[in-house]
Each structure stands twice: as C-alpha cells, then as structure tokens.
Amino acid sequence: MGTVVSFDVPGSARRNGSLDAAIRWLHWVDRVFSPYRADSDVSLLARAEVTVDACAPEMAEVLAACAFVRDLSGGYFTAAPGGQFDPSGYVKGWAVERAAALLAGAGSADHVVNGGGDVQCAGGRGGQGGDGGCEPWRVGIADPLRPGRLALVVGASDCAVATSGTAERGPHILDPHTGRPASGLASLTIVGPSLALADAYATAAFAMGPARARDWTASLEDYAAFAITEAGGTWHTPGFARYISTA
Amino acid sequence: MRRAILAVTATVAGLVALLSFKTHSSSSERTVASPQPSASLPPGERAITGNVANTAYGPVQVQVVVATTKIVKVNVLEQPESTQHDLQIGQFAFPKLIGETLSAQSARIDSVSGATYTSGGYIKSLQSALDNGA
Numbered sequence: 001m002g003t004v005v006s007f008d009v010p011g012s013a014r015r016n017g018s019l020d021a022a023i024r025w026l027h028w029v030d031r032v033f034s035p036y037r038a039d040s041d042v043s044l045l046a047r048a049e050v051t052v053d054a055c056a057p058e059m060a061e062v063l064a065a066c067a068f069v070r071d072l073s074g075g076y077f078t079a080a081p082g083g084q085f086d087p088s089g090y091v092k093g094w095a096v097e098r099a100a101a102l103l104a105g106a107g108s109a110d111h112v113v114n115g116g117g118d119v120q121c122a123g124g125r126g127g128q129g130g131d132g133g134c135e136p137w138r139v140g141i142a143d144p145l146r147p148g149r150l151a152l153v154v155g156a157s158d159c160a161v162a163t164s165g166t167a168e169r170g171p172h173i174l175d176p177h178t179g180r181p182a183s184g185l186a187s188l189t190i191v192g193p194s195l196a197l198a199d200a201y202a203t204a205a206f207a208m209g210p211a212r213a214r215d216w217t218a219s220l221e222d223y224a225a226f227a228i229t230e231a232g233g234t235w236h237t238p239g240f241a242r243y244i245s246t247a
Numbered sequence: 248m249r250r251a252i253l254a255v256t257a258t259v260a261g262l263v264a265l266l267s268f269k270t271h272s273s274s275s276e277r278t279v280a281s282p283q284p285s286a287s288l289p290p291g292e293r294a295i296t297g298n299v300a301n302t303a304y305g306p307v308q309v310q311v312v313v314a315t316t317k318i319v320k321v322n323v324l325e326q327p328e329s330t331q332h333d334l335q336i337g338q339f340a341f342p343k344l345i346g347e348t349l350s351a352q353s354a355r356i357d358s359v360s361g362a363t364y365t366s367g368g369y370i371k372s373l374q375s376a377l378d379n380g381a
Contacts, residue, residue: 008357114358125357142361153356163361187361 005096008112009103018106022099022113029095032056035086046085065196066090073204073216078176093118093162093199100195112137117163120195121156138245144186145232151187152226155245160195164188164206165228175207184209186230191243192223201225210235288312292319297376299325309372321345321373 005026013019032041032055041055052060066079066087079087096115100122103111110123124134136155143151144165154161164173165187175182188206190198201223205213210229217225217237224239236244288294292314299308305327312320323345 006358112358114360117359117361119358119360121358137357140356140359142359144361150356150359154360161358161360165361189360 005099005113005115007099007103008114010108010110013103013106013108013111016106018103018108021106022102025099025102026095026115029091029098032058033062033087033091033095035084035088042085042087062087062090062094065094066200069197069200069204073201073208075176076207076212076216077200077204081174081176082179089203090196090200092116093160093194094196096120097160097195110134112139117142118195118199119156119161121160122158124157136245141189141226142187144228151228151234153245154189154191154243156191156243159191159193159243160198162190162195162198162202164199164202173203173206175209182207182209184211184230185213186228186232188213188217188228189226190217190220190223191226191240192220198223294322295376296324297372300372307372309376311373311376 007013007019007022009019013022031037034040035042035046037043041050041059044050045052045055045059052063063079066077066089069077069090070079077089079085079090081089092115096113096118097120099115100111100113100120103113104122108122110125111121113120119139121137121139124136125138126134136157139154139156139161140150141152141154141161141163142165165185173182174180185206188202190202190205192198192201201217201220202225205217205225205227208216210227213225213227214235214237217223217227220237224237224243226234226236226240228234292312294310294312296310297308299306301307306325307323307327308325310322310324311318312322
C-alpha cells in the first residue's frame with residue numbers, strides 16, 4: 001500500500017492485544033493486496049496467473065465493492081486505473097476501516113486510525129468510552145495549495161474522513177474515461193460512516209472534476225463532500241456543514 | 248490516550264519510494280526520554296538526528312528539534328537532488344511533510360486528512376530520530 005498508519009488509542013488497546021492485531025492485519029493486507037509485491041494475490045491476479053477463487057477470500061469482497069463504486073460513480077472509479085488491475089484505491093481505506101473495527105471489537109470506544117491521510121474515528125477525544133460526553137475528534141483537512149497548512153477542521157465522531165488530491169504526489173488520479181490525469185480540483189474530501197467507501201468516493205469524485213463531482217457527491221446518501229478547486233475556490237455539499245468545526 | 252506511529256511500508260509510486268518494509272510502533276512518552284545536549288540550541292531544546300533512509304531516489308535524512316515533549320522543528324539534512332523531480336520533492340513535499348509533522352501533534356488537531364505520506368524516506372528517518380531520542 002505504501003503508506004504510514006498512525007493509531008490514537010486508549011491504553012487498553014495495547015494491553016488487550018487489539019492494537020497488535022490491527023497492525024498484523026495491515027501487514028497481512030499489504031502482503032496480499034500490494035501491487036508492488038510480485039507475489040501478492042493482486043499481482044498474481046493482474047498477471048492472470050491465478051483465479052479469484054485461488055486468492056484470499058477477501059479478494060472477492062474487494063472486487064465486489066470496487067464494482068459497486070464503479071457502477072455508482074458512472075465508471076469514474078475503477079479497479080484497473082491505467083488499464084492494470086490495482087484495487088489500491090479501495091483497499092487502503094478498507095484496510096484502515098477494518099483495523100479500526102478490530103479496536104472497536106475489543107472494546108475501544110474512542111480511537112482514531114489514520115492511514116496515509118485517510119481517517120477512521122470512533123467516539124471522541126479524551127473520552128472514557130461510550131459516555132457521550134466527550135468532544136469530537138478534530139481532523140484537519142490539509143490545504144493542497146498551501147503546504148503545511150489546514151483548509152479547515154472537521155469535528156468527527158464515529159465517522160471517516162478521506163481526501164483525494166494532487167498535493168505531495170502531483171497529478172496521479174486518472175480520469176478512467178480519458179486515461180489522462182483528472183483536472184479542475186486540488187482536493188476533494190468525503191466524510192461519512194465507512195472509510196472504505198469514503199476513500200473510493202473521494203477518488204471517483206476527484207476524477208470527475210468540479211462540476212460533475214458537485215452534483216454526484218450531493219446525491220450520495222450518508223456521505224458529505226468538501227472540495228478545493230485548482231483556482232483556490234471551495235464548495236461543500238449541504239450535508240457537510242454540520243461537520244465543520246468552528247471552535 | 249497513547250499515540251503509536253506505525254511505519255507500514257512505502258513502496259508505492261510516490262515521490263520517494265522506500266525499498267524496505269519495517270514495522271515500528273512506539274508510544275510518544277518514550278520518544279524524548281533522554282536529553283542530548285546541543286550547543287547551538289536555546290535552553291530546553293535538543294536536536295535528534297535520524298538515520299539515513301535509502302530510497303529509490305537517493306538517501307533521505309532528517310533531524311528533529313525537541314522541546315520537552317514536543318517536536319518544534321524538523322530539518323531535512325539530506326535529500327535527493329539529482330533530478331528536477333527530486334528538486335520538486337524538496338520544494339514541495341518535504342515542507343508539506345514537515346508542516347504535517349508539526350500540526351499533527353498540535354493539541355488542537357488530532358489527525359490530518361489529505362496527506363498521502365508516501366514520502367517513506369522522510370517517515371523512516373523521522374521515526375528513527377524519535378527512536379534515537381528514546
């Protein structure tokens with residue numbers, strides 16, 4: 001996957017082994033789904049050396065989810081960007097969401113898992129778990145046009161924040177319909193319950209460009225969007241307003 | 248809450264591709280346990296130098312300046328400079344990563360979305376600086 005994952009967890013996650021389990025899970029996902037490992041299931045499948053049935057059972061799940069987002073986005077999301085099978089656009093968010101679920105399953109009510117800038121939150125900061133009295137996590141949205149600064153801050157409890165953009169890596173999201181780098185947006189952020197979907201939706205919307213992305217993201221149920229255009233303008237869907245932290 | 252940073256991997260087609268694959272986790276309380284004196288810094292601050300991380304594009308090395316338990320500055324000591332692409336990394340990606348390193352530990356911000364953190368050499372050397380400070 002080629003990224004760094006950071007955990008903000010209660011001490012209990014260390015003691016009960018769920019943090020270690022989440023880390024082992026991420027390494028397993030890397031071994032099975034990395035397109036940069038010649039012996040990963042993704043690489044073997046891309047070279048047609050194995051069938052889906054011979055892969056880890058999670059492969060079929062990932063392929064089904066990629067197909068769902070592809071169809072929902074009118075083909076702007078694909079598991080084969082540039083023609084080569086590579087489901088990384090879904091796998092990263094999915095893997096981080098599952099890692100967070102492992103923590104929750106072991107009893108953690110308040111945690112943040114951030115995988116390469118894609119964030120899955122539960123509970124809130126300083127929370128004691130499930131008391132509802134703690135503040136939401138404060139997740140900064142990096143400003144792609146002013147490196148090192150934040151565009152705004154999202155208040156997040158029990159939700160995911162995913163951003164696609166050109167910052168740091170330059171233009172790297174292709175428009176599947178043209179095969180060329182998508183243009184018009186500098187970054188697009190999706191907030192919603194599932195990081196796997198939020199990440200894939202952000203990638204699809206970024207590939208659409210500003211006008212189409214605005215209409216499409218407004219149509220998504222339970223997911224809200226915030227965009228920064230190449231010219232520095234911003235817009236967000238109506239549902240995003242409640243996440244904006246003014247404190 | 249405990250903060251653990253895990254350097255999973257960095258073999259993606261990012262700006263700086265990391266060749267090796269290393270796991271690391273450490274709690275923040277461990278990162279600044281034993282002060283090292285440094286002559287040129289203000290009182291209370293100390294510099295910790297990370298290991299050189301070899302990447303597909305060349306070596307990367309960073310240094311962190313720490314005051315009590317906070318990183319107050321990150322210096323990039325060594326970075327790839329041989330190509331135009333390398334220079335863009337230096338002008339754009341490293342300042343961004345440094346900004347994220349600093350803002351990520353702000354008391355007011357818990358996490359940052361939108362950083363792809365693919366500059367694995369930076370992360371690897373930064374992590375080793377934190378380890379060296381432990």
